[in-house]
Amino acid sequence: MKLFMPFPRIALFLCGCVAFLNLYATQGLLGELAVTFHISLRQASWSITVTTLAVAICAPLVGRLTVGMAQHRVIALAALGLGGLLALVTAGPDLRLGAFHRCLTGTGLDTKALLDTWRQAGFQVTDPVPAAPPDTPGTMVVLTRERAFAVHFPQLLDAEGNLRLDHETLELAMLNTSLHLQPGGGSLQPLPTAQFDGTVPESADALFLMAPVPLEHMVRLYRQGRRMPRKSTYFTPKPHGGILLAALV
Numbered sequence: 156m157k158l159f160m161p162f163p164r165i166a167l168f169l170c171g172c173v174a175f176l177n178l179y180a181t182q183g184l185l186g187e188l189a190v191t192f193h194i195s196l197r198q199a200s201w202s203i204t205v206t207t208l209a210v211a212i213c214a215p216l217v218g219r220l221t222v223g224m225a226q227h228r229v230i231a232l233a234a235l236g237l238g239g240l241l242a243l244v245t246a247g248p249d250l251r252l253g254a255f256h257r258c259l260t261g262t263g264l265d266t267k268a269l270l271d272t273w274r275q276a277g278f279q280v281t282d283p284v285p286a287a288p289p290d291t292p293g294t295m296v297v298l299t300r301e302r303a304f305a306v307h308f309p310q311l312l313d314a315e316g317n318l319r320l321d322h323e324t325l326e327l328a329m330l331n332t333s334l335h336l337q338p339g340g341g342s343l344q345p346l347p348t349a350q351f352d353g354t355v356p357e358s359a360d361a362l363f364l365m366a367p368v369p370l371e372h373m374v375r376l377y378r379q380g381r382r383m384p385r386k387s388t389y390f391t392p393k394p395h396g397g398i399l400l401a402a403l404v
């Protein structure tokens with residue numbers, strides 16, 4: 156009997172640890188959050204501070220409200236409430252897909268160098284064009300200090316018939332093959348659509364404006380057993396808790 160006595164306590168301890176994992180899940184991502192959203196590490200750490208503070212404020216109130224109830228019933232009701240929120244994680248009427256653009260940094264390449272290289276590589280270029288993101292895949296708008304021009308991708312399918320996203324064409328064909336740049340080497344930084352103000356960031360040589368990835372392209376990609384390129388799309392509305400919700404009104 157004594158051999159099995161510690162097991163319930165260990166299980167209870169592990170459950171308590173798991174309950175707080177979501178509060179500290181961003182601890183190891185603070186640096187990436189700061190770079191992605193162009194904020195300081197101190198501001199990024201609020202993703203931990205605010206959630207912990209909310210638990211500290213709500214816990215005494217919830218304890219008083221549920222003091223006359225059995226604990227297992229409180230847990231069951233909380234789980235049901237969470238299930239109701241998760242039921243809204245579907246394509247609601249206001250669900251939108253946004254694109255992550257790309258900033259080219261630290262290369263010193265100007266408009267002429269980019270145009271000459273990509274034209275020699277066989278890409279069709281329209282120059283100039285309005286400085287606005289494209290609406291449909293197959294075209295990328297390049298915004299530099301001088302002007303904006305569009306690069307048209309030849310096809311959406313590769314030689315094997317697999318879907319090729321604009322972000323893959325940019326990183327593999329236009330940067331790696333044509334310009335001999337490594338996309339993961341720091342020369343390419345993501346920029347969410349919400350942070351695009353119509354100009355090139357001060358630290359960037361050029362800004363690549365991408366079209367949003369259609370939902371059917373994402374579904375097709377996953378059915379092929381492939382992954383989306385890093386930082387290529389995001390869903391809205393999406394609260395800071397990470398749950399994607401449809402609009403209630």
